[in-house]
Amino acid sequence: MRKLKIYLLLFIIFIQILPERASAQDKAQEPKARYVFYFIGDGMGLAQINAAQAYKAALQGKIGIEALNMDKLNALGLVSTYAQNRYITCSAAAGTALATGQKTSINTIGMNADRTAPLNSIAWMAKKHGMKVGIITTVSLNHATPAAFYAHRPDRNDYYEIALQLTESNFDLFGLGGLKDAKGKKGDQPDAYDIARQKGYQIVKGREEFMKINKLDKKIIAINANIDPENAEVPVALDRGPEDMSLAEFVSKSIALLDNPNGFFMMVEGGQIDWACHNNDIATTIGEVLDFDQAIGHALDFAQKHPKETLIIVTADHETGGLTIGNALKHYDSDFGWIRHQKASQPALAKMFKEYKNRFCPANCSFDGIWPIIQEKTGLGKDIPLNEFDRTQLQMSFRASMLGQMPFPSEEANYLLFGGNDPLALMVTRIIAQKAGFGWTTWSHTGIPVPVRAQGPGQKSFEGFIDNKDIPHLILKAMGLPQNLN
Ligand SMILES: [Zn+2]
Structure with a gap:
C-alpha cells in the first residue's frame, strides 16, 4: 500500500515535470537569428x-x-x-x-x-x-x-x-x-x-x-x-x-x-x-x-x-x-502624383539658384529670368497649375533669395516661413507639398x-x-x- 502511494506520488511529480521539460526542449530548438x-x-x-x-x-x-x-x-x-x-x-x-x-x-x-x-x-x-x-x-x-x-x-x-x-x-x-x-x-x-x-x-x-x-x-x-x-x-x-x-x-x-x-x-x-x-x-x-x-x-x-x-x-x-497627409489649402483633396515633377532635391535647387544669383544679381536678375529653371526642375506653372497666391509667394521668396529682401522685419517670422533654408528653393518645394496635399509643422x-x-x-x-x-x-x-x- 505504502509502495503504491510512493509510485503514485512519483507519477504525479513526473506528470508535473513533463510539460516543463517539453517546453525547455522546445526552447532549445527555437531557431535563433543568425x-x-x-x-x-x-x-x-x-x-x-x-x-x-x-x-x-x-x-x-x-x-x-x-x-x-x-x-x-x-x-x-x-x-x-x-x-x-x-x-x-x-x-x-x-x-x-x-x-x-x-x-x-x-x-x-x-x-x-x-x-x-x-x-x-x-x-x-x-x-x-x-x-x-x-x-x-x-x-x-x-x-x-x-x-x-x-x-x-x-x-x-x-x-x-x-x-x-x-x-x-x-x-x-x-x-x-x-x-x-x-x-x-x-x-x-x-x-x-x-x-x-x-x-x-x-x-x-x-x-x-x-x-x-x-x-x-x-x-x-x-x-x-x-x-x-x-x-x-x-x-x-x-x-x-x-x-x-x-x-x-x-x-x-x-x-x-x-x-x-x-x-x-x-x-x-x-x-x-x-x-x-x-x-x-x-x-x-x-x-x-x-x-x-x-x-x-x-x-x-x-x-x-x-x-x-x-x-x-x-x-x-x-x-x-x-x-502629415492633408494640407489646409487643399481641403480634403490630394494630388500626390504631382510630386513626380520635381526633378532635383531642395539643396540641388538652392545650388542652381545660387549660381543664377552669382551670375545675374543684383544688376540683371529678374523673376522671369529664373522662371524657366523652376518650371523645368519642378513642373510648377507647367505640369502643376499655379494661382495668384502661389505666384506672390514665389516672387516674395525670389526677392529674399536674390536680393536679400526678407518679407518680415521679425527674424522669428522669417524663420517660421523659410527655416534656415534658401527662401526660393524652400518655397518651390513647399508649394509642391501644398499642391499635392502634404503638410509640415516644424524644421x-x-x-x-x-x-x-x-x-x-x-x-x-x-x-x-x-x-x-x-x-x-x-x-x-x-x-x-x-x-x-x-
Ligand atoms: Zn534630424
Missing part, C-alpha cells in the same frame, strides 16, 4: 511611410496604398523615442538607445546620460560572438546613427574622434558614405583614412572597385564615387548620377560579402530621409523612403533562403518635420512614436507599444546572445 538586418530610416515616421505608399498608388491612378517591401514584414509595433533629458530626441540619443538598449542624453554617442561611461552596442556583441558586422549609411560613416554602433563620445559633433574610433571597431564592412572631417575640423590632423589603412582596412572608392571584391578577407571601407566635400554624404536618389551606387545596390553586394556560416549583423541607415524632412522637401523625402525600401527588398530575398535564421527589423530613430524632429516592423525569429516580441531602448534587447534575445552589454 543573420540580422537592422534598418533605421532616420526621420521615417508613419507619415513618411504612408506618403510613399500613397504616392506609389497615385502614380498608377489609384486612391489608396501601394504596398512597400517593408509592408511584407508581418509584425508591427509602435516605438516611443524620447531621450533621457528631452522628450523630442535627436539622432545621437535615439541612435544610442537603438544600438545599446539604454536611454541617454541629447547629442551623446554610445555613452550613459551623464557621459561618464561608454555603452556597448549590439553590433559589438555580434562581433564578439564571431559574426561579421556591416555598418551602412547614406550619410557620413561617423554621423550620429552609425556612430552609436561603434563609438563612445560625449558630443556627436566630435566627428574626427568618432572617425578614429571607427578604425578601432574592427567591424568588417563600412560604407556608402565617407568620413566627415577626416583630417579634423581644421584639417590639421592625421588623415583618418590613412589611420584606417594602418589598422587593416582597405579603402575602396566607387562602384567598380567595390564590385570587384569577391571575398571579405580584409576589413573594408567602401565609399561612393561622389560624396559631399563637407558632410561626406552620398547624393540623394533624386540627384543621383550614373556613377552613384544606390543604397539597394550597396546592400545587395554587402550581403554577398558578409554572408558566412557564423552569421552577420548589418545596420542599414536611410540617413537622408531626415535631412529631406528638415527641409520640408516632400519629393526628396518620398524618394529616399522608396530608395531605403528597395534595400529592404534585398534583405527579404536573402530571408527567403534562410527563413528560420534571418531577422529583419525596420524602424526609425524619430519622426522629422511633423509631416526639427517631433516626439511622436514611430513604427517598427519585424520578420524572423522573435518577431512577435516587437508587437505592441514598446520603447526604443527595448529593441536591442529583443534583437539580442532573438539572436540567443547575452542581453547584458556592459
Whole structure:
C-alpha cells in the first residue's frame, strides 16, 4: 500500500515535470537569428511611410496604398523615442538607445546620460560572438546613427574622434558614405583614412572597385564615387548620377560579402530621409523612403533562403518635420502624383539658384529670368497649375533669395516661413507639398512614436507599444546572445 502511494506520488511529480521539460526542449530548438538586418530610416515616421505608399498608388491612378517591401514584414509595433533629458530626441540619443538598449542624453554617442561611461552596442556583441558586422549609411560613416554602433563620445559633433574610433571597431564592412572631417575640423590632423589603412582596412572608392571584391578577407571601407566635400554624404536618389551606387545596390553586394556560416549583423541607415524632412522637401523625402525600401527588398530575398535564421527589423530613430497627409489649402483633396515633377532635391535647387544669383544679381536678375529653371526642375506653372497666391509667394521668396529682401522685419517670422533654408528653393518645394496635399509643422524632429516592423525569429516580441531602448534587447534575445552589454 505504502509502495503504491510512493509510485503514485512519483507519477504525479513526473506528470508535473513533463510539460516543463517539453517546453525547455522546445526552447532549445527555437531557431535563433543568425543573420540580422537592422534598418533605421532616420526621420521615417508613419507619415513618411504612408506618403510613399500613397504616392506609389497615385502614380498608377489609384486612391489608396501601394504596398512597400517593408509592408511584407508581418509584425508591427509602435516605438516611443524620447531621450533621457528631452522628450523630442535627436539622432545621437535615439541612435544610442537603438544600438545599446539604454536611454541617454541629447547629442551623446554610445555613452550613459551623464557621459561618464561608454555603452556597448549590439553590433559589438555580434562581433564578439564571431559574426561579421556591416555598418551602412547614406550619410557620413561617423554621423550620429552609425556612430552609436561603434563609438563612445560625449558630443556627436566630435566627428574626427568618432572617425578614429571607427578604425578601432574592427567591424568588417563600412560604407556608402565617407568620413566627415577626416583630417579634423581644421584639417590639421592625421588623415583618418590613412589611420584606417594602418589598422587593416582597405579603402575602396566607387562602384567598380567595390564590385570587384569577391571575398571579405580584409576589413573594408567602401565609399561612393561622389560624396559631399563637407558632410561626406552620398547624393540623394533624386540627384543621383550614373556613377552613384544606390543604397539597394550597396546592400545587395554587402550581403554577398558578409554572408558566412557564423552569421552577420548589418545596420542599414536611410540617413537622408531626415535631412529631406528638415527641409520640408516632400519629393526628396518620398524618394529616399522608396530608395531605403528597395534595400529592404534585398534583405527579404536573402530571408527567403534562410527563413528560420534571418531577422529583419525596420524602424526609425524619430519622426522629422511633423509631416502629415492633408494640407489646409487643399481641403480634403490630394494630388500626390504631382510630386513626380520635381526633378532635383531642395539643396540641388538652392545650388542652381545660387549660381543664377552669382551670375545675374543684383544688376540683371529678374523673376522671369529664373522662371524657366523652376518650371523645368519642378513642373510648377507647367505640369502643376499655379494661382495668384502661389505666384506672390514665389516672387516674395525670389526677392529674399536674390536680393536679400526678407518679407518680415521679425527674424522669428522669417524663420517660421523659410527655416534656415534658401527662401526660393524652400518655397518651390513647399508649394509642391501644398499642391499635392502634404503638410509640415516644424524644421526639427517631433516626439511622436514611430513604427517598427519585424520578420524572423522573435518577431512577435516587437508587437505592441514598446520603447526604443527595448529593441536591442529583443534583437539580442532573438539572436540567443547575452542581453547584458556592459
Ligand atoms: Zn534630424
